[in-house]
Amino acid sequence: MEKPKKQYWKGLEQLSNDPSFVEKEKNEFPEMLPTGNEDSGASRRDFLKMMGFSVAAASLAACEAPIRKAIPYLNKPLEIDPGVPVYYASSYMNGGDYCSVVVKTREGRPIKIEGNDLSAVSGGGTTAQVEASVLSLYDKQRFQNPTNGGSPVTWEDLDKEVISQLESISSGGGQIRIVANSIYSPSTLAAIEEFKVKYPGTEVVTYDSISNYGIAKANELSFGQAGVPLYDFSQAKTIVSFDADFLGTWINPVLYSKQFSKTRKLGPNNKEMSRLYSFESNMSVTGANADYRTAIKPSEQGAYVIGLYNAIAGKAGAESISGGSSSEIINKAAEGLWRSQGASIVVSGSNDPNVQVIINGINSLLGNYGTTIDLNKSVNFRSGNDEQMEKFVADLGAGSVGGVIFYNCNPIYDYPKGDAIASNLSKASLTLSTSDRLDETSGAVTYIAPDHHYLESWNDAEPVAGHFSLSQPTISNLFNTRQGQESILTWAGNESSYYDFMKANWEATHFANQLAESELQVFWDKTLHDGVYMPATDTQAGAIAFAGDLNLAAANIPSGGSGLELVITSTVAVGAGNQANNPWLQEMPDPVTKACWENYLTISQPHAAELGIVMSEGNTQKVDLSVGGTTLNVPVVVQPGQASGTIGLALGYGRRNAGLVADELGVDANPLVGIVNGTRSYAVSGASISVTGESYQVAHTQTHQTHMDRHYVVQESTLGEYQKDAAAGRHFPQITTLKGKKQPYDISLWKGHTYTNHHWGMVIDMNSCTGCGTCTIACQAENNVPVVGKEEVLNRREMTWLRIDRYYSSDADSSDLKGLEKAAENPEVTFQPMMCQHCNNAPCETVCPVAATTHSTEGLNQMVYNRCIGTRYCANNCPYKVRRFNWFKYHDNSQFSTNLSMSNDLGKMVLNPDVTVRSRGVMEKCTMCVQRIQYGKLEAKKEKRRVNDGEVVTACAKACPTDAITFGDLLDSKSKVSKMLKIEK
């Protein structure tokens, strides 16, 4: 066989050929059978024998079936037919995140969230957090009643007390603060205005769990117009990102991933794609997808940005600014940017307004305002104001705040000075939280007026200036909660429901300002149906002259960090930690590190060697991390690509009061976040690490199901080679026979299959896939995939049907150890989604002794749970290692209490009723969402027509924000998937 050109490895242990790893990776399953009671001799087997006999005897003796009830609706709602899904458009709003969604409900309960294709703000995709939010609805941790000092009260009593307290504060001239994350719902703002009228000392303080205030402030300095602008990456041919993870966590990753992917779709008609330069410290999703990635320290960012400005200013003939560093890669990026003037974007994740002013200067030189950056479309869901928040913390400490209402936010946890807020709360006479579930803040206040979950609420939103959307309830409130805005209206003395209030508001504004519909109800119904509304406007994309003072900004950038620099990030899965109690998100491996269930300190390989830490298969050490006066005991993960002299730690963990799943997972990085000149800074210098020697295991999915010695695991090529030959990098295996080389399918042992009706197939465009992992959560929600917990992930028994393999690679030859070592410091990264390939002659099918896995006439590899006896031969024979074995009964099992969707009656409401919940001892794997295929076929048959292309879509394909996954019928010559395959041939 031809020698592969590149070396691929999944983890450092594989790269270094660690002997214990090599031994273990040969085995499909770990050799130890962790059954929990190895010490007690053969008791488990004996027990099983006894159990087997007695169960058989008992089941024969007790043939009486239990009486099952069938309970119809008392008064069936017109739009609900049991068994038929109903979809509602709505809006996901959580912390500083927004996504326009379509909610699938069955029998009146939401079971799946999908993207709304009509939205220009989220582009039809979702994120892992959006997908998982449906499980948060059914969290037992939610408040079931309003409470006063911890004991449940009625709403009437609560309102009476709160109103009297507010009135007494207000009449005494006291100050009231409503603390919230970005508020971008016009009707909510109107409700708060009414509140302000009644209680004149009221001020609204907004902050976001993750701040982008630096950008807003820089725009005020540069253009006299504060706000985070909306970017259009789809128009950008050259993109430079300084630590802005716009494909993973930065501001609006759903839309930005979609836009970015549009520049990466190659085909016979398009052989050009965008160039992405990334300068970052931690390895992020964006860095992993970058064409050129440079590892830099955060303290160097200023110099790099100034260097880039000067390089471009040189070309543009503009004045350069003092300072800055120049390097080959900066010049290359500058050249690329200059070539694509007006079609490029430079972004920075820094929250330092000075850095952002220079970034604005660069974009202005390149003429990007008005083309790829629209200043008039400010992103309202990241409009938090750090300075206001700082002032609030100071005011609270000074005792000048009489009453605080925490409106759906949790600053005691997610604001750096949370401790100060917690300890000074007693200085306010009224403290109230509208949080819908127990958290650090709602645990510290006197009154709790729990809000509905967003899936139970009416709401409207203006996520981006000029783009409106609606939220509607998809289920009536599960608990005795009340819409937060209704609480505010009630306290303001307005008795109307929030729905009426909102509708009246829309009547007065949007309905009155449009001409298309003459009846309010028709207009309202249409908007509610679409979920989004965009009034026709004639405003041009904002292009305002740059008026920032670059030299002042450059001078104000703090120069040079001292010691080790800590970079605080957030993960794709858990984000800022609002939904930390969601087990789907906790078990979702990070796209890059592939670790789950906690946060950890990422350090570079040379740094680890320096500290004497060797990491192998999650076995690592805990170290003491000291920043300022704070010391955290945290495990270390050795991360290829981590900039030298930096370490990384994620927010969102270390929750103290979030519930069964999230409490005590990882450490809380929020107190480490610095506040520089009134804005939060996520890069902190002067950190130090001391090795404790305490060994520890981090749960990785990284090296599970790994295979060394398999060439061409990933087939890839460079753009230049692709332009010359569309098949570049492709590997077409041939088999040598006596009669020369032959195609593998020419000498098959099997007869193959003929397909007459459908032949379902899936194509994944690996050039578009960013590895974000949204599809894995969509799959989990759709197919009732259980959560197994950290312990079982360590035992390599995670159950996800769809995983995303992350390979590091380098061009260095496998014998060039020095070269490989160097490459490990900043490797190339490739993502490869991996699920059952539904092989035509599947190896698993031939080895099953009971024919529990067979081939269908529509090309599916079928898995029948009720037939499976658990020999696991199939998994052993699967070349893709995508079969999952149910080692335990994961549902209704107190040992798997974190599996919230199956461990209690409330959580079970999220289960997809069309998919079996698997039991112990059976194998499972991707079915290509056969329930959706069957549903689509049935709908077509009922309407007496063939299935239309795009009608049957798997959960993963629907969720994908980059449209990398295409599913369809290969026999339908007009289907997108068959057209794509034709191109490839």
Add this chain to the structure above:
Amino acid sequence: MHKTNSLSFINHLVRFIAFIFTLLFIGTGLSQAQELTEDAGVIAQGEELFKGNCTACHKINEKLLGPALRDVTERRELDWLLTYIKNPQKMISSGDPIANELFDEYQIVMTSFPFSDDQIASILSYIRAESAKPMETAVAAPSADGESVAESGIPEGYMNAIMIGLIAILAILLVVLFLIINVLSRFLKEKDLDDNQREVVNQRLDLRALVKSNAFLGFAAFFFTAIVLKTALDGVFTVGVQQGYAPTQPIAFSHKLHAGQYEIDCNYCHTGVRKSKNANIPSPNICMNCHLLVMPDSPEIAKIYDAIDNNTPIEWVRVHNLPDLSYFNHSQHVEVGGIECETCHGPVKEMEVIQQHANLTMGWCINCHRETNLNTKGNAYYNKLVELHSEVSKEPMKVEDNGGLECSRCHY
């Protein structure tokens, strides 16, 4: 039969001519309104709509909750009917004399139906076609059907007689053989025989030796084991099979009365059967469509009122329990497959208490999928499949031929 046909033909002809004349006389005045038709497709559509929506209150030939609809297209103007069916309440309040007369007579306002004009026209076409049939044909049809079924195959009574006859003949044979042996041995005893021969002749049937013989014991043991095994296996296969399960329901609802005597279409109450995987057990608001007026004082109906008043749903006992591991969709079978409800649910029209008719085992499902022809007629989904199938086989396409036996059709 011939007589009825020709009669109805003449009837049709007369009506048709009358219709043409009416058209001629009325001229363009009616042209904008809907027209009734004799198109079989439209009438079939009308029949489906009529049976699904109207039969709870109306019959063609009998007065039920509402008037008998025979010749209603003659009695009323088409425009009047269109408006009335869409919103009867509006017509009554607008002071329409006929509507008010009807209300006075029946003391109930008809439910309004959001049908399109075309749909109403198809229902009326169906009613007109039905009205054209003489009254007795409907009654005569089933008996003819019954006979034709009885003719095919040997009646059960004959089979029993043949079996009894066979057994009797065998018994007589045995007796005759025994007598022959007796006669022969008596004859041989009187002859001169040597010792060996005498021994054979005098040999007595030694039952004890026979019972103790290995061959007998072997046979006995084999039969015993076989019977025990067979019984045990049969027993195991009936585990969880609830054929004939007829639990007492919280309300003594009689399908015999509703579906049998009053011929209410299954669809009327089980609303999901054509569009959902579940057929649906009706919610009380469907019961109340009729029972507001029909027997409102019955103690059983009072239970429905109780449920509504106390906001506690009625907990019916589920009769058909498929295991969770198998997926079944009613609409696939009824709407697409065109299977009658009775095929699986049995003679519901005769059941006072509903019971499980089929055994609902996988073998039963599979068997039906092997034997049933795929209902491909008029369904564009199947066009290409039927074409491909006819190239390789002369047999009609069975469900099996379209992957109907595959695991993932029901298990996922």
